[in-house]
Structure formats: structure tokens, C-alpha cells
Amino acid sequence: MHGHIAVCVYAAVIEALITAALAAADIRDPDLPNQHLSAARALRELARIQTITLNAGDRHVDVVTRRNPLQARILDALNVDTAGWDRAHIT
Secondary structure, three states, X not given: OHHHHHHHHHHHHHHHHHHHHHHHOOOEEOOEEEEEOXXXXXXXXXXXXXXXXXXXXXXXXXXXXOOOHHHHHHHHHOOOOOHHHHOOEEO
């Protein structure tokens, strides 16, 4: 029970930090221009970013889908380093 409460508190703190970062960066909700983007909407938007693995024989190429401008602004506001995302990784 205590573990569940701790996880809920951590989630609330993370949500508050995301909300504050989005407000500080003045990222507005495209559907509600008078409101800052909510943490829930930001996370839904970021969930659309995917890593895709292309298989060619015994080689595998991992690529990350391109970010749309809103996703890029969210990631920037959250100080996420995406420098390595634009390079394919071959294994």
C-alpha cells in the first residue's frame, strides 16, 4: 500500500514539473489557444513518437519517427536531448 502511495506522489510531482515547464515555455494547446498545454496532452503527443526497426537480413536499423513542431517544442521545454534521435542505429 505504501509503495502505491509513493508512486502516486511521484506521478503527481512529475506532472506538476511537466506542467510548469510547459507554462514557462509558453506552449499553448493548439485546440485551446487560451490555455497552456496540459501535461496529459503533452504526454499523449509524445507517445506518438516511435522507434521503428527495419530488418534487412541479419542487420537491423533503428530509426525514430520525425517529431512534429509541437512535439519538438515539448521536448525542448522538458530539456530532452534528441541529438541522437535523427541518426539511424545499425546493429
